[in-house]
Amino acid sequence: MRISTAQFYESSAANYQKNFANVVKSSEEASSLVRVNTAADDPVGASRLLQLGQQASMLDQYEANSTTIKATLGATEAVMTSITNVLQRAKELAIGAGNAGYTDADRRANASELGQIEEQLQSLMNSKDENGKYIFAGSKGDTVPFTRNDDGTYSYNGDQVTLDLAIGDNMSMATNSTGWEVFQQAINTSRSEVTRTAPVVDDGRVVLSNGQVSSSLTYNSKFRSGEPYTVDFVSGTQLQITDSGGNDVTAEASQGGAFNPATAAGQTVSFRGVDLTLNINLAAGDTAAAVLPGHSFTLAAKPDTFTATRSPGNPTATQVTGSSITNPVAYHASFPTGSAVMKFTSATAFDLYAAPLTANSKIVSSGTVAAGVATASGVSFNLAGTPAAGDQFSVAVNTHETQNILDTVSQLKTALNTPINGNPILQQKFQAALDSGIGNLASGSDQLSSALSSVGGRGSALDTQVDTNQSLVLANTQTQSAIRDSDPAEVMTRLTLQQTMLQASQLAFSKIAQLGLFNKV
Structure with a gap:
């Protein structure tokens, strides 16, 4: 077969350029040990690398979110722990104020410390994070969550929105705990009230407390459906309770409504989830049978x-x-x-x-x-x-179903500041207020403990997810390396082969070029 000189040179040049390009590419691969630089190098591998790159970016974002959540949870836990310690001191002061040997001055001293605790609690509940945002304000980080009203009560100005961040492909976690959840939802154990209806002028013979809710389930299911109740003293040892429909429901009271006016233990009445303290104050010459009948009270939930x-x-x-x-x-x-x-x-x-x-x-x-x-x-x-x-x-x-712990401390402080020395009726009312405060402090502490457990649970779940994400990062890196990176031994073997082929094409070109007719003339 005859070929022209031009064809020979073109064929030789094309073959040389191909071999030279292969050598250059393999040399670059040997230098960088990167096999896939463009989609043309490996279309399927390049597509897979793109997916893995997107996953790696998401994993980096998950790591950043996890760091943010961990810092926020740490600050929240520290503040909650401080509040728990402060509430413990408030409970100690409240319990101590019930000491029979305390005077009005002693109780005022406790009230003074409770005032400091009240201010300390408000400051802690209005704590900010490292970014200057209020920790317990929900999504309203620039709004002071707890403020004191003109009447001495407290209001929550934040919202109930949690700020969630993604920490996994199908997992998000709240970065914050709202003040509504942590402090506003403590069950109020003093949400019933008693009003004297007879006699019109209080003779001081009977003091019936507003009551403490001992069972929220019974209170909500039974007590609320029959209020308001009428509590009548029908004898010196028996009271009668009728509901709003006029039905006699005395049988549902402890001891069937019977009480013992001679002992303090015999003057406690439990009815439909509410514990009432009955104080009988007989004067000299009085008999229970003669003076107690005719006393009447209304028992109902506190109005909104x-x-x-x-x-x-x-x-x-x-x-x-x-x-x-x-x-x-x-x-x-x-x-x-x-x-x-x-x-x-x-x-x-x-x-x-x-x-x-x-x-x-x-x-x-x-x-x-x-x-x-x-x-x-x-x-x-x-x-x-x-x-x-x-x-x-x-x-x-x-609605008085729940109560902010700030309101509880404020009410306790007011009760302790009220003089009661030498007045048995005021002493009985103070004891009822003290029991109410201690009960609500316990309720507030329980709510805070629940919120603290939630923070701890989220922290534990976050640690587990962080470990999972780190495993995914490692797997992602290894998979990308397996697709993108070259095997050094294979690259060097291929490069050696391609260099040999380049040298062979150079040698072949020189030998064949000598066979031309011009070399024979």
Whole structure:
């Protein structure tokens, strides 16, 4: 077969260039030990490397999120532990104040320390993290979570939103614990109340405490369904309890409503999840049979109360000075649970919304103002001043089912500051208030312990997920290396072969070039 000189040179050059390119590529691979630099090197491997790279980026983000959560959980745990220690001291002071040998001065000394504890608790509950955000404010990190109202109670200004971060492909974790969950949801053991109805003038013979809820389950399922109850003393050793329907339910009380006026132990009455303390104060010459019949009390759950706060941008200085439920049926039917917003449209009319108020909020009910009283959905608000269109008030609803530990400490402080020396009736009321405070401190501590356990549980789960992520990082790195990196022995063997082929093509070119006709002339 004959080939032209041009064809020979072109074929030889193409073969040389191919071999030279192979040598260059293998040399670069031998130098970097990277097999896949572009998709053309290995289409399937390049696609797999892209997926692994995306996974590696996500794992890096998971690691950053885990670091953030670990720091936040650590700060939260430290603050909660400090609060636990402070509450323990408050309980010690409360229990000590019940000492029969304490004087009013001794109790005031305890009250003074409780005041310091109250301030310390508020400071801890308003703690900030390393970024300057309030730890217990939920998603409202720039808002002070707990503030003191004008009436001495406390309000939670944060929300119930947890800030979740992804720490795995199908796992997210809350970075924070809201103040609502940790401090606002402690069960209030003192959410029933007793009101004397007879005699009209208190003769001091009978003191019946507001009661302590000993079983929330029984209280919610039985007590609430029959309130208000009437407690009548029908003899010197027997009381009768009737529910709101007039049914005699005395059989459900401890000892069937019987009591012993001669002993303190015999004057405790338990009824539908509520423990009541009965104090009989007989004067000289009195007999229980003669003076106790005719005494009557009403027993019911504490009615909901409201705390109204004016918005800072109100056009007037009008304030809400008081509130009360004037129509229970309308209240339970339509008033927003939790919190509401009053928005005045004029000096005599306003609309009621469920909080928070947004552009899409719908009016719950409309109210009117008459003689300085604004009424809507069965609740009346006393106004100091004349409102104007644009005035807004935030209304927090307190159902008394739960109680903030700050309110508990504040109430205890008030009870300890009240003089009771030499007055048996005041002493009995103080003891009831003290029992209430100790019970609510225990409830608040239990709620805090539950929240602290939640933080610990999240920390443990986070550690496990971090270990899992680290294993995935290692596997990802190894898999990428197996696809992308070269085998040094294989690369060097291939390079040697390609260099030999390049040398052979050079030698072949020189030999064949000598066979041309011009070399024979």
